Amino acid sequence: MLICLTASHKNAGFDMLERLSASSEHAGPRLTDGNEAVRGAVVVATCNRYEAYLDLDIPHGDSPVEAVHDAIFAVGDIAGLSTDELRSTFDFVHGNAVAGHLFSVAAGLESVVVGEGEIAGQVRRSLEHARADGTTTPELERLFQRASQTSRKVKNRTGIGHEGRSLVRLALDLAESRVTDWSAVRVLLVGTGRYAGASLAALRDRGVVDVAVHSVSGRASRFAANHGIEAVSNADYAMAAAGADLIVTCTTVDHHVVDRDLLVLGRTELAVAAGRAPVALLPGRESSADAAGATDASADDAPRQLVIDLGLPRNVAADVVEVAGVELLDLETIKIHAPLEEFGSTDAAREIVDRAARNFGRVAEELDLAPAVVALRRHVFDVLDAEIDRARSRGDDDGRTEAALRHMAGVLLHTPMVRSREYARAGDQQAWLDGLEAIFGIRPEAPSATSGIAEGEQGDDDARPAADAR
Secondary structure, three states: OEEEEEEEOOOOOHHHHHHHHHOHHHHHHHHHHHOOOEEEEEEEEEOOEEEEEEEEOOOOOOOOHHHHHHHHHHHHHHHOOOHHHHHOOOEEEEOOHHHHHHHHHHOOOOOOOOOOOHHHHHHHHHHHHHHHHOOOOHHHHHHHHHHHHHHHHHHHHOOOOOOOOOHHHHHHHHHHHHOOOHHHOEEEEEOOOOOHHHHHHHHHHOOOOEEEEEOOOOOHHHHHHHHOOEEOOOOOHHHHHHHOOEEEEOOOOOOOOEOHHHHHHHHHHHHHHHOOOOOOEOOOOOOHHHHOOOOOOOHHHOOOEEEEEOOOOOOEOHHHHHEOOEEEEOHHHHHHOOOOOOHHHHHHHHHHHHHHHHHHHHHHHHHHOHHHHHHHHHHHHHHHHHHHHHHHHOOOOOOHHHHHHHHHHHHHHHHHHHHHHHHHHOOOHHHHHHHHHHHHOOOOOOOOOOOOOOOOOOOOOOOOOOOOOO
16 A cells, blocks of 8 residues: 655645755655555655655555554654654655655646746655665556656656756745846855756856855765856855855755855955955844944945855755845745736646656556456466366377367456456456455455566556656
């Protein structure tokens, strides 16, 4: 049984999402260890959602409540959140609805900015992380690979995603009113990870030419060389931050990379280098350490700076707004200004998602009966082989008896095979299994945990393996 526990911008505050995201790297193994029924887990953690996809080994008709409760407890334990708090926040998706939900997420239909392009890559990387942790299963592999295929189909067949929609571009759209000439804007990009490349591309699309990059993890030089921009060292970081008109942070570190003290230090260093008095803090915000030099000039003389924080956990401390001239644009603000869906494209995208989810469910239902179908065929062909051997021993020299027996076996199997699919699609697999046992005495073995994607499932014309490079 597949289930999904989901917290997103729709039902959780960014403070909670921040805490969940910070612990997501270690969640998979903890979830699979928390309850013996949890065979596998894939955790999807982005800047506006946290979701745990679980594959449960639950007997038919049994309740998954205990396993779900243990999963919520495990998530809360590593994130430092109470079980009651999470239980009242998490939405619970189960059965065939899990596929529809993940496919919609991967296609960008559940994002703050509908159709954002980054989410499909994040979903793929979540599966890769689960593989590295050893927490995936054949059914989760099938689910996530199908999600990637569906997101590509949505992008190729609808207008969703064609305009490079993303939080980065929306944030820059919101900054338009503050910028008169993008070509004159000095930008400091902090981070080389999840959104850095997308941020740089969006900036260049607007005509930005002066971009420098800093990396807390020491990857700035490589990123700068690959993208033709300047790298900022640790020693020059404060001055570069204070001298930038626009700072865009997009790192995955779990601490603030820009705060009040950094900007105050940078402005002081710039002022000393220029031989003038610094303007650091807003009136009334000076500490005793900052007051010297900060009160000799008006806050109106302070440089105007915009800081865009795309990180979760937050990359920027809230106290940056205490620095004169600084404005902060974070994920919560961006969410408020997210555009409405374009209904035509979105409706077409949801139709593709719904169709893919129904197909996924049908295949899953048929897979549930696969061991029984195999057992029935084995039973019939064992009888067939015995009768063919008997016919040969009695002189079936021309093979006519063997041919007739094989034809009869095919005819006898046809109706049970057709009925198995009908019962599976009606959700009544157990009735077919009961009939098989009553008539033939066959009790199939449980499906193998090593079985892969069903042959013939990927029958769509644009279905491709999901492990393509991004």
